[in-house]
Amino acid sequence: MAIILDGKGTAAKINEATKLKANELTAQGVQPGIAVILVGDDPASQIYTRNKHRKAVNLGMKSILKKFPSSVSQDEILNEVEKLNQDDSIHAILIQLPLPAQIDATTVTNAIDPKKDVDGFSSVNLGKLFGNQAGNYPVACTPKGIMTILREYKIDLSGKDVVVVGRSVLVGRPVAALMINQDATVTLAGIKTNNLKALTKTADIIVVATGVANLISGNDLKEGAVVIDVGINRGEDGKLTGDVDFESASKVASAITPVPGGVGPMTIATLMQQTVELAQWSINNGK
Amino acid sequence: MAIILDGKGTAAKINEATKLKANELTAQGVQPGIAVILVGDDPASQIYTRNKHRKAVNLGMKSILKKFPSSVSQDEILNEVEKLNQDDSIHAILIQLPLPAQIDATTVTNAIDPKKDVDGFSSVNLGKLFGNQAGNYPVACTPKGIMTILREYKIDLSGKDVVVVGRSVLVGRPVAALMINQDATVTLAGIKTNNLKALTKTADIIVVATGVANLISGNDLKEGAVVIDVGINRGEDGKLTGDVDFESASKVASAITPVPGGVGPMTIATLMQQTVELAQWSINNGK
Incomplete structure (x- = not known):
């Protein structure tokens, strides 16, 4: 009989470490912050984003949720991304998928500052991963x-x-x-x-x-x-x-x-872990 | 007995098409241009860059070779890349590898405008390829x-x-x-x-x-x-x-x-082909 690889237990350990690290950074004046952009009213997406928000708050992070109606234009989303790129209190930006047809997921994902691309989906971070580059960068x-x-x-x-x-x-x-x-x-x-x-x-x-x-x-x-x-x-x-x-x-x-x-359970724990890492790397200037 | 996949013959066909396309673009006022940065005096690199230069000229393109001594600093190379990024007569920039130890190949490669990255080695183009993105972008x-x-x-x-x-x-x-x-x-x-x-x-x-x-x-x-x-x-x-x-x-x-x-022979033919493609895409704004 196989060993059961316990994701739930491992995620709990990761979350514990994330909470400690988030508190430590907050004490240094850099509370890790995550922003989630949610478009439309897909019930599953609403549940996912709510869970992410609760977990982030629970672990001591700043969390903001930007909701848009499903009729929103791509330019409005790009404007929001740009605002969040400029916001020093936000270290991680996530655009909840799927998106309505008028918004190109690749375009809006690539608009996220690669240093805040907590999902690791942007071309530049995917390229660093595939090129096995040294240094710190987010990964899916x-x-x-x-x-x-x-x-x-x-x-x-x-x-x-x-x-x-x-x-x-x-x-x-x-x-x-x-x-x-x-x-x-x-x-x-x-x-x-x-x-x-x-x-x-x-x-x-x-x-x-x-x-x-x-x-x-x-x-x-x-x-x-x-x-x-x-x-x-x-x-x-x-x-x-x-x-x-x-x-x-x-x-x-x-x-x-x-x-x-x-x-x-590992996916959301890693999202939280990586938000804290992005905050840490922002202090260290990517090192 | 196996069929011989004739790279030399195929390259000659590609070059013929590249020459026609280069002439066509030149007639439209956009002569395709390639710039090669060569550092140091590695004999093999000197032969490669000379061959590339001759081939580009032979196919009707603008070709410039920027030579630097092996003692050059990374900042000097970055400055040269930035100048070439700004130069509208240059559609393709190539940094001949290997580079001396004081220059980080990843850093200088990633400094090339992705739209001029004719080797396709930059993270963003590698990421587009690995992510199977639609649209035009250079590939190795x-x-x-x-x-x-x-x-x-x-x-x-x-x-x-x-x-x-x-x-x-x-x-x-x-x-x-x-x-x-x-x-x-x-x-x-x-x-x-x-x-x-x-x-x-x-x-x-x-x-x-x-x-x-x-x-x-x-x-x-x-x-x-x-x-x-x-x-x-x-x-x-x-x-x-x-x-x-x-x-x-x-x-x-x-x-x-x-x-x-x-x-x-396919590698250099593709380099020339892709230089012309980059010139074409620059007119079409990447389309």
Whole structure:
């Protein structure tokens, strides 16, 4: 039976450290501040942004939420981003996705000052990551959270054969880059990959981020594989399941993240952690 | 016996088209212009920059070469880059690598206006590529040249299993990104990958860019694989060889680039092609 990679517990430890660090910075006169831009009234986005706001306040940070109606123009959002770029009390800016059709996510994301781009989605930060640049820069929170949980459980990447299923800019690509940068041999695959399940059986470590419930089962894994399940799918019964069939996979894997309680809690904990890091780096002038 | 992927011939075709396009732009009052910054007196760099200069002039472009002694400071290079960024007659800026120790290649590369970054090495352009952004932006010339030669020979990437051996920012990473963006299943490996040769045997298409002469032989390939050899290594006998043993590999592969005459000529042809594209995009405001 696999070790359960406890994201909830790890996130709690990260949050504890974030709170201490936030208090320390506040005592130095630099309270970490995060601003979230929310457009429209998508119920899931409203829940996510409310949770982020509560968590930030709870950890001792400044948090502001800028709400816009779904009819807002792209220029209005760009103006708001520019104001927040100039606001010294804000170290982290996040634009909640998805956005309505009249707003181009790439354009508004790239308008965020790269030093405040807490989601790490802007081209320049993605390029630094993919180019394995030295120095401090923000990285997408879910991938960064995955690396934290692997480090927490002392799972080394160097020389490992990794398969990442899912090519998104939010998860698949940056987690592949992070692992390449740690000298893993990484295959970036998608649900349309030929013989996907022959490929996944070769992986020492597999990351699945497709949004397809139960895509990967125990039969598709190498004995002893480490399984990172990024999927969060709600079944007809209302129950959450991942992209991996936990029951069969946990009999073959050596370690596995559960859903819920695995990668999910790490994402928001990493967002908070990275807000504090951005505040710290702003003092140190990026060092 | 494999088809020989004729880089020299393909490069000649590209150059012909580049010359026509350069003349067309010049007739419109926008002669494409490239500036090369050369630091120190490395003999190989001197030959490369001279070849680039001659080729650019030969194709009807403006070409300027800015030479600096190896003792030059980073600030002097940054000043020169800024001048060239402001110079409307220059559409492409290239800093010849390697640079002396007192100059940080990442810093000076990132100082180039991304719209003039003809090598595509700056973080923002690397990020656009890795994020598969729409629109026009420069891409590293060797990887882009590899894609051109594959297209020339109607070798489709979609759904193919690709192995890239070599994780450099100049070749391995961007070529992997280009192929991911065309829906290939790409594994980015290095010479330290476990069981590298078991891995290379799974590839429909293999790109080798390691600088290790004859690293891959016919025994390491799948029957019918397409082989792209980026290596240029000079043997003790003065003969050039690639990272692939051509003789044995060409008996197993369905298609293969020779060394010399394969990827090499595509790099400089792509540099010229991209200079003209940057000039064209500057007129169209990036469209």
